Amino acid sequence: MRRILNRPELGAACGVVAVWLFFASYAGGSGFLSQAGAATYLEIASELGLLAVAVSMLMIAGEFDLSVGSMIAACGMTISLLCDRLGWSLWAAIAVAAVLALAVGLLNGLVVTRTKLPSFIVTLGTLFILSGATIGVTRLVTGRTQVGGLRQALHYASAETLFASRIGVFSVSILWWIGITVLASWVLLRTRFGNWIFGAGGAPDAARNLGVPVARVKIAMFMTTALCACLIATFQAVKFTGSDVLRGTGKELEAILAAVLGGTLLTGGHGSVLGAALGALIFGMVQQGIVFAGVDSDWYKVFLGVMLVGAVLVNTYVRGRMVEARR
Amino acid sequence: MRRILNRPELGAACGVVAVWLFFASYAGGSGFLSQAGAATYLEIASELGLLAVAVSMLMIAGEFDLSVGSMIAACGMTISLLCDRLGWSLWAAIAVAAVLALAVGLLNGLVVTRTKLPSFIVTLGTLFILSGATIGVTRLVTGRTQVGGLRQALHYASAETLFASRIGVFSVSILWWIGITVLASWVLLRTRFGNWIFGAGGAPDAARNLGVPVARVKIAMFMTTALCACLIATFQAVKFTGSDVLRGTGKELEAILAAVLGGTLLTGGHGSVLGAALGALIFGMVQQGIVFAGVDSDWYKVFLGVMLVGAVLVNTYVRGRMVEARR
Amino acid sequence: SKSEPSAQAPQSAQAPSAAASGAAPRKNLTIAVVTHGQASDTFWSVVKNGVNNAAQDSGVTVTYNAPQTFDMVAMSRLIDAEVAKKPDGLVVSIPDAEALSRSIRAAVDAGIPVISINSGADVYKGLGVLLHVGQTEYEAGVGGGEKMAATGVKNVLCVNHEVGNASLDLRCKGFLDAVAKAGGTGRVLSVNAADPTDSQQKVSAALTGGVDGILTLGPLSSNAALAALRQGGSLGKVKLGTFDLTPDVLSGIQGGELEFAIDQQQYLQGYLPIVLLSQYKQFGVLPAGGVLPTGPGFVTRETASRVIELSKQGIR
Amino acid sequence: MSSLEGGRVPLLEVEGLARSFGKVAALEDVSMNVHAGEVMCVLGDNGAGKSTLIKTLSGVHLPDRGIMRIAGEEVRLKSPREARDRGIATVYQDLAMVPMLSIVRNFFLGAEPMKGVWPFRWFDLGAADAVVRTELEKMGIRVRNTSEAVGTLSGGERQSIAIARAVYFGARVLILDEPTSALGVKQAGIVLRYVAQARARGCGVILVTHNPHHAWLIGDRFTILNRGRSQGTFSKDQITREELIQRMAGGRELEELTHELGEFKRETTARVAVSS
């Protein structure tokens, strides 16, 4: 019992229940409870959740990555351009995008660990550079800011099965989300590398003194995060058979929020992958629940803000003790 | 000599020189060096600088405020609505807006210090709520998202002299910027309250043990920051004789960036007001320099990102020692 | 009352003229509107006013939704959610047919009558959308370019306040194409819509390059451009045109500071589809035209005074 | 020491103090007092609750139960500031220093000397600097520069500064939590002398220490804590040094150890002889 109470994701779990109950009673009649309704918020949660899982691990390792949003745009555009302009196979294009993502992640990690600059600043720089380069290159090549026609790409069908098919009304991305959450949770809690992540974030100097290769751990997490962003880009590119340069804008903040809702500390060293996944679920439910409830979109942000602070408060209250190290 | 080398703002000063030299040589012919050119980037720097000064003090006290951007929109709208719809005197409207800002700052501070939630999350909630409420109320009252006609408001002329006049080609906001920077610098470095700010951010528990009223210091800084946001809203409302609900979006990030460029640590406890003012100057010069240099606006963000990381690197390199406590 | 219309929706979609409810008294209809324009955008706030007025006039319930940023993925999810609510009609804008086709098709397949507005004139048919209300952004831009070229300018600036928003890109492209056709040159200047000081000073800086004509894509940047011209003392020397109307823009036109404003009459883009859908749902009637163009209209010094009061009410 | 106690009102007194953290009862029913001009030593094992006791006395923690009196008056300290205002100065085991702040700013944090007339009153850095220099000199510490950040100093140097600060501000009661543990013999001697000086000035001193030699050298009375409970208070004439060490559960251990060490050594020599 005490073990359960001590888990960082407990708050998020209660938050999920609270938010669900709220919308079920308030907007249940309008389809929130229907299978189709559940499918819409689970789809949002699954994509955000994939990212939040990686982001929460990176945050536990003590770093931020603000460039994931523009990474989604960059990867999606890479896939679309390669397929649409050069007629590449979709799979080859996805592979190139993944390599690009890993390279940017590596670069982020190297700069952060070498220069000891705050990752907030470095990855903000990456955000600008990536997003600018995506716009620049796309407009240079196509004269537009959106590229479509992926449906005609080579091997589209197999990619669609894997990334954009549906099981009943539910998106296949939900399976990915569950799978990756389980895997990441196992890595974090049950492997040596997971222990190193906690050490690297909780007390980097101490961990280094004990022989943990802190820099390598952080770089690996930057690369994982970038790869997850690329995965989402792939989902969206395949599902929407194209990309635009604004896609993913703001996703970095949503992912960080989901991680925090899930009990991950902004300061690093403490957190939970499962919690981040649940945080994403809260996010998805709020986002769609507002639509189901028919809240005037003028007031949407007010609602979101109140729900957000409310969820974090419930979270903290349930966890019983306030986080010690803050910010 | 060693004293100067140890100052946190030295890096920013070098950054200013470096950026100026870069654009002077690269875009000097196109007006960057002219008086009018200087006036354009000084005007941008002065408004951002006002905010960055307050934000850097808040960051030194160990907290973030992401709601300053939406505070600008909310205050601007308050002023415009009161004058345009109710025919209030401009000065009365400004006073009401300032009171509103102080109240929101107080609320931010109270929630952060009472609940011990990270200010990042709390003020993100405030950001959503304020921005949503501004949109909602404005549309409810006017059916539009932009309100103008401030030129016809009572006492516009006197307000214009104070907030929107020009001395030669230079905006009067530059004087405000210099004045507030000097005042804030004095408070931070030469008064008891300033010492408390450093203590509250550097080691809150230790400071509390020594009798520093940490919570009150933080709340005061939240209120100061909100007030500065309101000041900028006033500048812009008077200068552009109206407001819109988008105004200020993203300013919070720019202010934090300017503060970091100026040597303020994201972790709190260390930083400089003068540095933040210089950071804002760098920002203004980069933003305008790019236009003077005629860089294709598609690539604007790439340039900004590279300049940003470059400036921070120069900053850190010049300061000689890397920041110890990071993030 | 929810289940009733949804049960017969498929039939009415298959054979509108045979709608069972044809002669029935007016029912409690629900129409969903999903666009790509944020609530904070001046242009779209007029559309929304049209939607609301139409809802009141024809006694139907409407919900208006738009993503918080120009985000096609979020927009498709909003459509999904609305479709899950099974409305009696759906109004969408289609700035990116590729991204939205899946969600729009799903709505059509679910038997919901769909009307598209604003953008999507070229693709709406293929998606099974009944009707399009509005005009393409590109043509509006071309119109602006022709008007600008007629004043004799040679070096123009298109001030874009939201890079990456496909509809703004099209406006600029049309504008620059038209100016180029008339023998002029020009470029795009991107500014930050949220910071008028930034916009003003950027336009000021760009003016040093000998620009003699400026088109702004919305009132946010037109105010800043006006301030920049005032600051540089080039009011009247540099021609200024803008998209969309506000009281400030109109008084600027009256005072001769602005050359013209392009008016898409977006109020109609909000008003018409609601009325059309409610009529269609009740009586199965629909215009046969396909595309109902609402613009571009130009407001110039001669016509400004008539429009100014309407603009204050958020109708133009 | 009995001459100092009889009938006089203690400077600081607690009765039946209790404090727990979640399920951990760090203090249960602790009573103790300190008079003006005496050194009260608090002794005990690791985790016995000594630091918790001291933090409760200085207003950092609120007690769950129990009464606290300052000069006979019942009080309930709600903040360290209040304690400080009532003349209680404390050196915490975890130091209460701001690492990124300079030595002089740390020294005066929360009690800055002011100059000028309101509202133009400012932090008199010049005067502060002079005070710090002399105070540190008195402790035998030579710092290169009082505007250097505290974070760059060695553990012992930091400890010394914290003590110098508390002594400088210590008005009536001076509380020290293991002040000598990180210090070399020389610095420890200086600290003990400081304590003696404070006592001579009429201060009441509460001293937590693990070092029975230091305790015996300076203490007038001794309170022994064990798992959050007081094991009794002894004045110097009621107990011998050996008894004290014994009670700190260390005497026998140390003796045994000396004995054991001899055996180990023999073993080692044997092993080494075999292996070489």
Added chain:
Amino acid sequence: MSSLEGGRVPLLEVEGLARSFGKVAALEDVSMNVHAGEVMCVLGDNGAGKSTLIKTLSGVHLPDRGIMRIAGEEVRLKSPREARDRGIATVYQDLAMVPMLSIVRNFFLGAEPMKGVWPFRWFDLGAADAVVRTELEKMGIRVRNTSEAVGTLSGGERQSIAIARAVYFGARVLILDEPTSALGVKQAGIVLRYVAQARARGCGVILVTHNPHHAWLIGDRFTILNRGRSQGTFSKDQITREELIQRMAGGRELEELTHELGEFKRETTARVAVSS
């Protein structure tokens, strides 16, 4: 101890080590060595550079100058991991613990026991837990729950865990930086016994301590540092306990202190008599 030294190659040896931080020369020309089966005590004032020496030996700092040999082989340690791989285990003064991590995870951080076949190898938490429990029990520490965060423990408890860890992993050379300073007499005794056991197993131990009693009890040789310079190395038969204390600049101080304290007390009594 000469029997252990003559001609044998030291386990760990440094010559002419120097290291500065900016303008502060923390170490200048320090030479020392430790053989298998002996305890080398490093003594010195606060800020003498003891911690810096130890951090250099364990790969945390790279030396500016100087040679380091492990079992006669010249090495240049680039990371703590390398030092650990070469059999050097260290307990740092600033502890090297991750406060928010559980006891068992801290204990094995950087050297987790693994289970399963690659790539499905995982951290064997069960085995780790058992090890931690027995190791801590050996040190006389009872923790409620090994999955509790280290941050909630008292200073001494944390210190004990760090030592238990180093002893458990200590292969050839065990380095301890002031291990007993935060400990009660009892726990300090246990730690010293640990050190003796390690020595008996043939470990070379380098021990930094401020406590001359502890040093004399356990040390075989003594190196004294002063302002970053070595003041010589003495084996136990070359120096008496009193001389050692003297050299630590403390003996005379303590004597003087005892003398002074007497005087202060007299003053105090006089003053109190006057004031009452």
